[in-house]
Amino acid sequence: MKTLGKFGKYGGMFVPETLMRALGELEEAYSRFKNDETAQVEFQRLLRDYAGRPTLLYHAKNLSDKLGCKVYLKREDMLHGGAHKTNNGLGQGLLAKYMGKKRIIAETGAGQHGFAAAMIGAFLGIPTEVYMGVEDIERQRMNVLRMKVCGAKILPVQVRPGVGTLKDAVNEALRDWVANVHDTYYLIGSVVGPHPYPTIVRDFQKMIGREIKQQIFNAEKRLPKAIIACVGGGSNAIGAFYHFVKNKEVELIGVEAAGLGLDSGKHGASIARGGDGILHGSLSKVLQDKDGQIQEAYSVSAGLDYPGVGPEHSYLSEIKRVRYESITDEEALEAFELLSRTEGIIPALESSHAIAYLVKYAKDCAKDDIVVVNLSGRGDKDMEQFYKHYKEKI
Ligand SMILES: *Cc1c(COP(=O)(O)O)cnc(C)c1O
Numbered sequence: 001m002k003t004l005g006k007f008g009k010y011g012g013m014f015v016p017e018t019l020m021r022a023l024g025e026l027e028e029a030y031s032r033f034k035n036d037e038t039a040q041v042e043f044q045r046l047l048r049d050y051a052g053r054p055t056l057l058y059h060a061k062n063l064s065d066k067l068g069c070k071v072y073l074k075r076e077d078m079l080h081g082g083a084h085k086t087n088n089g090l091g092q093g094l095l096a097k098y099m100g101k102k103r104i105i106a107e108t109g110a111g112q113h114g115f116a117a118a119m120i121g122a123f124l125g126i127p128t129e130v131y132m133g134v135e136d137i138e139r140q141r142m143n144v145l146r147m148k149v150c151g152a153k154i155l156p157v158q159v160r161p162g163v164g165t166l167k168d169a170v171n172e173a174l175r176d177w178v179a180n181v182h183d184t185y186y187l188i189g190s191v192v193g194p195h196p197y198p199t200i201v202r203d204f205q206k207m208i209g210r211e212i213k214q215q216i217f218n219a220e221k222r223l224p225k226a227i228i229a230c231v232g233g234g235s236n237a238i239g240a241f242y243h244f245v246k247n248k249e250v251e252l253i254g255v256e257a258a259g260l261g262l263d264s265g266k267h268g269a270s271i272a273r274g275g276d277g278i279l280h281g282s283l284s285k286v287l288q289d290k291d292g293q294i295q296e297a298y299s300v301s302a303g304l305d306y307p308g309v310g311p312e313h314s315y316l317s318e319i320k321r322v323r324y325e326s327i328t329d330e331e332a333l334e335a336f337e338l339l340s341r342t343e344g345i346i347p348a349l350e351s352s353h354a355i356a357y358l359v360k361y362a363k364d365c366a367k368d369d370i371v372v373v374n375l376s377g378r379g380d381k382d383m384e385q386f387y388k389h390y391k392e393k394i
Helices: 017-034 037-051 061-067 085-098 112-124 134-139 141-149 166-180 197-203 207-220 235-244 311-318 329-343 349-362 380-393
Strands: 057-059 070-075 103-108 128-133 153-157 184-187 226-230 251-259 275-279 282-286 322-328 370-375
Touching (some): 017 037, 017 166, 057 207, 061 070, 085 197, 103 112, 103 166, 112 128, 112 141, 128 166, 141 153, 141 380, 153 166, 166 184, 197 235, 226 235, 226 349, 235 251, 235 311, 235 370, 282 311, 322 349, 329 349, 329 380
Parallel strands (some): 103 128, 103 184, 128 153
C-alpha cells in the first residue's frame, strides 16, 4: 500500500489523475533504488569521487572572534558545482538511469539546480532540458552559459512579456512531464512538489547533517547549540537539520528571505507570511492573496525567490521544532561582504541570509557556544548582483 507522503497535515499528492501513475511509478522505483545495495554503493562512490564528499566543517576563527561565539561553516560551497544541489542532482540522475529514462527535464530559479541537472545529465549521458523563467535567465547569465556548455537545452518561460520566474518554470516542467512521462524523468530541485519528491530530495541531502554530527563530535566532543540554514524550497536546510530533529537541545533555525521587508509585500517568507495552500502538487505554507491566488515572491537571491516551502518545513514550523526567521536583502548583502572580508570566503547570496542571521544570533551567545551555519553555496554567481547594489550604495 502506498503512503501519501504526509508531514502532519502537510505534503500529499494534489495532482491531476494523469500524474498519479507517474508518481506511483517513481515511488515504487525509489523504494527499490533505496534498498538496492549495488545502486547505493555506486551513489556513495560518486558522492565521494565525483562530487567531493564529505565536505569540510570549517572552524571560522576570524568570524568567531568578531561575533563572540564558536562558528563552524559546513562547506557545501566547496562541493563540485558550487552548491549542495549536486547531492540531489546526482541522486536523482542515478535514479533516472535506474528507471531507464532517456531524457531529464528540470526547472531552475537561481540556475544552480539547472546547472546541477545539466552537469549530471552530461556526466551520465542523459539529454537534459531545463525550464527557466525569463527574469532568472537575465539575472543568472553565467549559470545559463554553464548549463549550455554542459550540453543542456534551455527552455525559456514567460507568462507575460518579460515576466517569468521559478514558479512559472515549475508549471511548464509539470506540463512537459505529463505529456512525456514514458521516457522522461522530472528532476525536482528542492524538497517541494507532490509526494514522493519531498522525501526523495530530503534523503539525497540528509548526508549534510549526518556529516555535521560526526565532524562536530570529532572536533568538539559535543553537539552545537544551534544550526542555521537558509530556506528557499528548503533542501539544504532539511539536509542539515534532519539528523538533529531528535536532538532537542540543538536549536534549528531556518532563514527565509525578507526581501525589501516583510511588510513591503516583496519577500519570499512563505512560513512567516504565508498561509496553508496548495502549490505544485502539495499542501504547504505558500504566499497567496485573500482569494488563494499564489503571489510573486521576491528576493535579491534568485534561489530564495519561491512563493512556497517544502511541506516538511511547514510541519516542523507547526510543531515548533524548527524556528523560522527572516533576513532582508540589505542584511544579506552586508553578510555577503562580512564573510568575504573576514574569512576570504564569498558566500552565495542565499547562504548570506544564514550568515546575516548568525550575526544577530551571536549577540546572545557565550564565547564557547558552537553555532553551525550551512554554507549552501559559493557566491561567484552573485558578483554582478552584488556589484549592482554596491554601485547604488556609493
Ligand atoms: C538553490 C539554493 C538555495 C535554496 O534552495 P533550498 O532548497 O532551500 O536549499 C540555497 N542556497 C543555494 C546556494 C542555492 O543554490
